[in-house]
Structures are given as C-alpha cells and as structure tokens.
Amino acid sequence: MYRIDFSDFFSSAFSVDCIIFGYSEDKIKALLIKRSVKPFENYWAVPGDLVYPDEDLPQAAERVLYELTGLKNVEMHQSETFGNPNRHPEGRVITISYFALIRIEVFEVKASSWAEEVSWVPIFDIPQLAFDHNHILNSTFDLLCQKLQNEPICFDLLPERFTLNEFQKLYEYAFQVEMDKANFRKKIKSVPLVAHEEKQKNVKHRPAKLFSFNKTTFDKLSELGDCRFKM
Amino acid sequence: MYRIDFSDFFSSAFSVDCIIFGYSEDKIKALLIKRSVKPFENYWAVPGDLVYPDEDLPQAAERVLYELTGLKNVEMHQSETFGNPNRHPEGRVITISYFALIRIEVFEVKASSWAEEVSWVPIFDIPQLAFDHNHILNSTFDLLCQKLQNEPICFDLLPERFTLNEFQKLYEYAFQVEMDKANFRKKIKSVPLVAHEEKQKNVKHRPAKLFSFNKTTFDKLSELGDCRFKM
DNA sequence: ATCAATTATTGTCATAAGTACAATTAATAA
DNA sequence: TTATTAATTGTACTTATGACAATAATTGAT
Numbered sequence: 001m002y003r004i005d006f007s008d009f010f011s012s013a014f015s016v017d018c019i020i021f022g023y024s025e026d027k028i029k030a031l032l033i034k035r036s037v038k039p040f041e042n043y044w045a046v047p048g049d050l051v052y053p054d055e056d057l058p059q060a061a062e063r064v065l066y067e068l069t070g071l072k073n074v075e076m077h078q079s080e081t082f083g084n085p086n087r088h089p090e091g092r093v094i095t096i097s098y099f100a101l102i103r104i105e106v107f108e109v110k111a112s113s114w115a116e117e118v119s120w121v122p123i124f125d126i127p128q129l130a131f132d133h134n135h136i137l138n139s140t141f142d143l144l145c146q147k148l149q150n151e152p153i154c155f156d157l158l159p160e161r162f163t164l165n166e167f168q169k170l171y172e173y174a175f176q177v178e179m180d181k182a183n184f185r186k187k188i189k190s191v192p193l194v195a196h197e198e199k200q201k202n203v204k205h206r207p208a209k210l211f212s213f214n215k216t217t218f219d220k221l222s223e224l225g226d227c228r229f230k231m
Numbered sequence: 232m233y234r235i236d237f238s239d240f241f242s243s244a245f246s247v248d249c250i251i252f253g254y255s256e257d258k259i260k261a262l263l264i265k266r267s268v269k270p271f272e273n274y275w276a277v278p279g280d281l282v283y284p285d286e287d288l289p290q291a292a293e294r295v296l297y298e299l300t301g302l303k304n305v306e307m308h309q310s311e312t313f314g315n316p317n318r319h320p321e322g323r324v325i326t327i328s329y330f331a332l333i334r335i336e337v338f339e340v341k342a343s344s345w346a347e348e349v350s351w352v353p354i355f356d357i358p359q360l361a362f363d364h365n366h367i368l369n370s371t372f373d374l375l376c377q378k379l380q381n382e383p384i385c386f387d388l389l390p391e392r393f394t395l396n397e398f399q400k401l402y403e404y405a406f407q408v409e410m411d412k413a414n415f416r417k418k419i420k421s422v423p424l425v426a427h428e429e430k431q432k433n434v435k436h437r438p439a440k441l442f443s444f445n446k447t448t449f450d451k452l453s454e455l456g457d458c459r460f461k462m
Numbered sequence: 463a464t465c466a467a468t469t470a471t472t473g474t475c476a477t478a479a480g481t482a483c484a485a486t487t488a489a490t491a492a
Numbered sequence: 493t494t495a496t497t498a499a500t501t502g503t504a505c506t507t508a509t510g511a512c513a514a515t516a517a518t519t520g521a522t
Contacts, residue, residue, distance in 0.1 A: 009244040009281045009282075009283075009284070010242055010243060010244045010322055010323075011241055011242070011244075011284055012241060012243050012244060012245060012284060013240040013241045013242075013243060014243060014245070014314075014325060050240045051240075051314075052240075053240070053242055053243060053316075053323055054316050054323070055316065056314065056315055056316055057312070057314040057315075057325070078311060078312065080309060081288070081309065081312040081327050083245075083282075083287065083288040083327065084287055084288075085284075085285050085286065085287055091241055092241075092284055092285070094245060094288070094327075096312050096314065096325075146381070150377070150381075163499090164499085164500090165498085165499080180481075180482070180483085181498095181499080181500085182481095182482090182483085182484095182500080182501075182502085183480070183481060183482080185500080185501090186479080186480075186481095187479085187480080199489095200499095203489085203490085203497095203498085204489085204490050204491070204496090204497075205488090205489060205490060205496075205497040205498045205499080206487075206488040206489035206490080206497070206498055206499050206500090207488085207489065207490095207498095207499085208498080208499060208500090209499085209500090228461075230459075394470090395470085395471090396469085396470080411510070411511070411512085412469095412470080412471080413471080413472075413473085413510090413511090413512085413513095414509070414510060414511085416471080416472085417508080417509080417510095418508085418509085430518095431470095434468095434469085434518085434519085435467095435468080435469095435518085435519050435520070436467080436468045436469045436470080436517085436518060436519065437468075437469055437470050437471090437516075437517040437518040437519085438469095438470085438517085438518065438519095439469080439470055439471090440470085440471090
C-alpha cells in the first residue's frame with residue numbers, strides 16, 4: 001500500500017546542461033551557444049535542453065550537445081544539479097549539469113537546431129548568460145579546478161603533443177598564478193611523460209621539445225599510492 | 232514562440248536521498264532506516280523521499296530527513312544525481328543525493344513517518360539496500376573521502392573536543408590504512424588546534440590531552456594559500 | 463609503595479620535495 | 493657573427509616525509 005497519491009509528484013521536468021571546456025591560446029574556454037528561441041532569446045547560454053521521459057541522463061547530455069553544436073564522442077562527467085523552483089520561467093525544471101574536456105583543435109563545432117551561433121569564450125570573460133547559467137558555469141569551473149589538482153585531466157585539454165610551457169600555462173591560467181619554470185618541471189617529474197624527438201615549429205626562438213602523457217604507465221603507478229596534481 | 236510542446240516533458244518526479252555520516256567507536260557510520268512501505272518494504276534504505284513540486288532541493292532534503300529520523304539543523308551538501316530511467320519501479324524518478332556530517336553523540340534519532348526503525352551502520356558493513364541505495368551510498372562515501380583530503384570536514388564528525396588518536400583513527404578507518412602516530416602529529420601541525428587542559432577520562436592508561444579545531448584561525452590562514460588534509 | 467602494562471608524546475636521522483634564483487643551451491633573425 | 497629569446501639544467505637552502513627509538517604519565521596488580 002502506498003502512503004500518498006504519487007501522481008501529484010509527476011509534474012516536473014528536467015534538463016541537462018553541458019559545460020564544454022577547451023584550451024587554446026593559453027586560455028581555458030567554454031563553449032557557448034546563442035539562443036534563437038524563447039525564453040532568453042538572443043542570450044548566450046550553455047548548451048542544454050530537456051531530457052526525454054525515458055532517456056538516461058548521460059545519453060541525454062550527449063544528444064543535446066550533438067544537436068546544438070555538432071560535437072560528439074566526448075566523455076561527459078556529472079557536475080552539480082540545480083533545482084531552484086524559480087530557475088525556469090515555464091515550470092519546475094531541475095537541471096543536471098555535465099562537463100567535458102576536449103581538445104579544441106581536433107573537434108569542429110557548428111551551430112544547429114535552435115542554436116544560432118556557437119563560440120569559445122575564455123572562462124574569465126563570460127558575458128551574462130541565460131537562466132542561471134553563469135552560476136552553473138562558475139560552479140563547474142570550480143569543480144574543474146579541483147579536479148585539475150587531483151586527477152590527470154589536464155591532458156584532455158592539452159594537445160596530444162604539448163610543450164612543458166603549454167602545460168604550465170594551463171595551470172597558471174586556471175589558478176591565476178605565475179609559476180617558476182624550473183620548479184614546475186621538478187614537480188611534474190613524477191608524471192609519466194614521453195619525450196619526443198619532434199620539436200615545436202614556427203617559433204622565432206629555440207623550439208621546445210614536445211611531450212605526451214603516458215596514461216598506461218600512469219594507471220599502473222597510481223594503482224598503488226595516490227597521486228597529486230598540485231602544481 | 233516555442234519549438235516543442237513542453238507539457239510532454241512535465242511528467243517526471245524527483246526525490247532527495249540523505250546520506251548522514253557519523254563517527255563513533257572508531258568507525259564512520261551511515262544512518263539507515265527500515266522501510267515500512269512498498270516498494271522495497273522491510274528493506275533498509277537511506278532516508279529519502281519525493282520532493283514537492285514547489286520545494287527547493289536543500290529544503291526538501293532537510294524536511295525529508297526530519298520527517299523520517301527526527302534529525303534537524305544539519306548542514307546538507309549536495310552529492311551526486313542518479314537518473315537511470317529504471318531506477319524506480321513506479322515511474323521516472325531521478326534522485327539528488329545530499330550528505331551531512333554530524334556528531335552522533337549530540338543528535339538524537341528516532342524513526343517516524345514510514346520509517347519503522349533507524350540505525351547507525353558502519354560504512355564497511357552496509358547490508359543490501361532498497362533501490363540503488365548501495366550505489367548512492369558508496370558514491371557518496373567516495374566523495375566524503377575526497378573531501379576529507381581537501382577540507383577540514385573531519386571536525387564535523389569528531390566530538391567538539393577530541394584526542395589526537397581519535398583524529399588519527401578517523402582517517403585510518405576512512406582510508407583503511409594504518410598510520411604512524413608520530414608522523415601523523417607532524418602532518419597536522421599546520422592545522423590550527425587548541426590544546427585544552429582537560430584530559431580524556433575513564434581510560435585505564437595515561438589519558439590523552441583534548442584538542443579542538445579553531446575554525447576562525449583556519450579560515451584566516453586558508454584565505455592566502457591552499458590547504459591540504461592529506462594524512 | 464613499587465612495578466608491569468599500556469598508551470601518549472617527543473625526538474632523531476636519513477631521504478625526498480619544495481623554493482628562489484643563477485647558469486647554460488639552442489634556436490631565430492638581423 | 494651576434495643579439496635576442498626562450499628552453500633547459502643546476503645549486504643551495506629550507507621544509508616535509510617516513511621509519512623507528514626514547515621518554516612520560518597514567519592505571520591496576522602485587
């Protein structure tokens with residue numbers, strides 16, 4: 001026997017919002033879309049939409065992202081859930097935010113569906129967004145910064161082959177600090193990187209060596225103890 | 232103009248689940264209730280229930296917790312959201328889990344509403360639970376362990392005045408490792424603790440000094456740099 | 463009162479990590 | 493060839509970590 005009439009409760013909707021982070025020109029950027037529909041028509045927003053009644057959340061996030069921006073095959077991670085009763089003007093909609101880290105240069109984005117435009121915007125230059133999307137984006141960036149300190153996810157943002165300087169500048173931008181080159185290199189010496197013969201090109205000074213992250217070795221090492229990415 | 236008929240989407244419900252952690256007898260425990268209603272009648276479960284259509288999520292978590300266990304005035308933190316379409320046998324219900332850390336000895340719990348019984352169960356001795364509550368509880372415990380390493384939340388679990396041994400044993404239990412007493416004391420020397428004259432009582436050996444955490448000093452210190460609680 | 467038992471607390475020493483800063487190296491462009 | 497730029501390595505000092513030993517304070521038994 002049930003204690004209440006369930007049907008009263010089944011009157012809500014939920015959505016997913018996708019925060020896509022990328023890194024280029026020494027800046028961490030988020031992918032935004034310009035809405036061509038009400039509410040918040042013509043506002044910039046994070047790609048997101050309602051979830052179908054029988055759809056699983058991670059799938060919904062992937063679908064919505066693909067429909068609006070053409071991005072697919074990106075690994076989504078859950079972030080926070082926002083459920084203020086007044087956050088959506090048209091009814092009770094709680095939203096579950098997901099985030100992904102991608103290499104800007106290997107993915108191509110293209111506005112579609114009700115997204116009129118897409119744009120990569122540096123995380124510290126975000127304009128006023130639709131709904132509570134500024135709040136969602138900021139919280140998720142905080143989460144990213146936390147994860148940057150505890151997991152090797154920086155390599156999802158960096159190109160497959162990167163210079164140590166690019167690596168360092170990613171942390172410098174995320175935490176808005178300056179770091180000593182020599183000391184940065186010492187700190188990362190426990191991270192399994194592969195040094196390649198190949199060098200940086202088209203620079204007007206001594207070219208830097210290119211490195212890549214060896215995930216296999218990392219996973220073996222981190223099985224035993226814990227790892228830190230506090231730079 | 233809207234692109235779809237919104238009403239199709241407004242047919243879901245959501246719930247909150249409350250993971251309450253406590254610490255006693257050198258063990259981290261979770262508060263469980265025994266269900267006296269279907270579905271999963273007579274199963275142990277995490278306290279949780281449906282959210283009213285106009286209710287904010289943190290408020291819902293506090294209300295539900297109070298209704299089922301009598302606990303109130305505990306600070307709730309959001310954990311993960313679980314939305315598998317089949318997770319609830321009666322319809323699409325996504326659940327947002329919240330967690331709180333309390334001092335077992337200063338709160339009194341009492342089963343009420345459709346909770347038939349309440350019990351503090353050590354986190355490593357959890358039985359089979361209703362719904363996907365084992366999964367929810369495990370994920371949230373993982374989150375707790377992460378936070379234990381980065382924030383001074385252990386003091387929400389410890390009594391207001393605690394011995395350094397109790398402090399150490401909390402970490403030892405959480406991470407299932409043994410630690411060296413002398414080295415533990417060195418590591419925590421950056422944590423602002425107040426040493427009291429008062430000593431441990433009713434022990435048949437040399438009584439330990441009692442300490443308490445100085446949050447004010449901690450907040451001042453951590454404004455500048457970052458803090459770590461890696462023990 | 464003395465002593466064994468038990469746990470709290472402090473100390474030592476070798477090794478690793480972190481920090482500030484200096485020196486050296488390898489490329490480009492004039 | 494040389495100035496310029498940034499990459500890369502080195503040095504010296506301080507601080508943290510980890511294994512282990514030594515000392516201190518209490519209770520309960522003799």
